[in-house]
């Protein structure tokens with residue numbers, strides 16, 4: 182509880198002018214020392230957050246953490262009287278009242294504050310969004326969602342609770358796709374203007390989409406053909422923007438999916454991975470398939486004391502002491518009795534490789550193992566904690582990135598190998614955030630958000646920065662610049678600056694010099710992006 186009951190005599194308090202009825206039976210003191218005498222029955226019938234049992238005796242004063250003006254407003258909501266006019270209340274007092282209403286569950290005040298705060302938007306936007314996140318009002322966030330598109334993703338991750346943040350990622354991604362689409366759609370060009378370049382620079386920034394009149398301002402227009410181009414471009418932008426769902430729709434979808442997922446979770450779990458079956462010997466009949474088990478050629482020592490059966494029915498005879506000394510995941514106590522065969526879920530080819538790593542001999546060369554088999558082996562190594570093999574698989578994966586990038590990142594996320602994600606990170610920039618979110622655990626994802634944001638900032642500054650000025654605006658040079666800007670619509674274009682800046686012809690050397698300066702500036706920014714793994718220790722966000 183945030184309320185402390187302290188003695189009445191310890192403070193020199195002044196009584197509230199409005200709340201000092203002699204027959205009131207509970208006394209509260211504000212943080213700045215004003216006494217409020219309140220009727221218990223009004224608290225009980227209007228608020229859920231003042232538990233009546235806490236206030237048993239008359240001569241006790243309950244110390245609250247709110248100030249006088251907040252309580253003066255709050256207590257008016259528990260009496261049957263005309264309510265205060267919140268339109269004249271300054272924002273900071275209104276915000277305190279809203280917090281107090283939520284804390285003590287004064288329902289009418291909660292509702293009225295919510296409505297009033299919502300009506301103030303977009304003023305005090307981030308304060309109101311923080312309030313909405315804290316108390317679960319996605320409608321408020323939805324109202325200003327388009328205005329927050331240029332907020333850093335990291336800021337949104339800090340403000341929004343996980344579910345609302347996931348919906349935010351989806352929302353942002355819809356916008357980002359629209360931006361990329363409209364920038365990369367070639368709508369043609371007039372013979373003599375630089376206007377397209379200006380429009381492309383503006384459209385590179387999601388902020389601009391709030392005011393398309395400004396983006397397509399007619400003051401720039403040079404000729405009839407540019408007018409047509411601008412019109413069709415604007416139509417394309419508006420049409421694409423209409424495909425973006427509302428933020429609140431995404432929140433609802435998100436919650437609907439969570440409910441489905443929750444009901445799936447109630448279903449009984451799969452059988453544990455190690456199924457033990459009583460059998461009399463090494464060669465036994467499988468109850469299910471009735472096929473005869475065969476022995477592994479490699480692992481058939483007669484003095485072996487633990488028997489495993491692969492999912493495809495091959496028996497492996499292994500020495501207990503080797504399992505004990507090479508693995509952490511085959512608990513020896515599980516295999517006390519001789520004559521038991523332990524059923525594993527891996528196939529024979531995986532186990533054939535796996536068990537070679539529990540014996541002191543030269544391990545098999547994994548270079549020739551196909552990727553699918555290697556992944557199965559790596560998963561088995563993690564499951565049974567075959568440490569040597571775990572290490573070797575990790576190194577091997579590192580070498581074969583990026584051929585199987587996403588599968589390896591998934592494996593890295595599952596088993597917490599950030600360095601593998603780091604190697605792959607620059608190649609994952611094209612992945613929608615929502616997909617990365619599905620693959621990486623929260624701490625690796627939070628680092629990913631920070632990392633990819635640096636790349637997006639490079640994209641924004643490279644495409645909107647006008648400090649690198651072009652001196653020739655002939656049709657050829659304007660065309661070249663707009664080609665580069667279109668390429669820069671995709672953040673992945675910054676991984677390969679040679680291709681991004683490759684232009685066949687320009688009319689003059691001055692534009693080539695401009696591009697050279699432009700490219701150098703971009704290159705400097707890219708080089709200043711820290712490696713993915715550097716972001717790991719800096720965040721503990723969700």
Ligand SMILES: [Zn+2]
Nearest residue numbers: 371374403404
């Ligand atoms: Zn023109």
Ligand SMILES: [Zn+2]
Nearest residue numbers: 653655658688
């Ligand atoms: Zn030129």
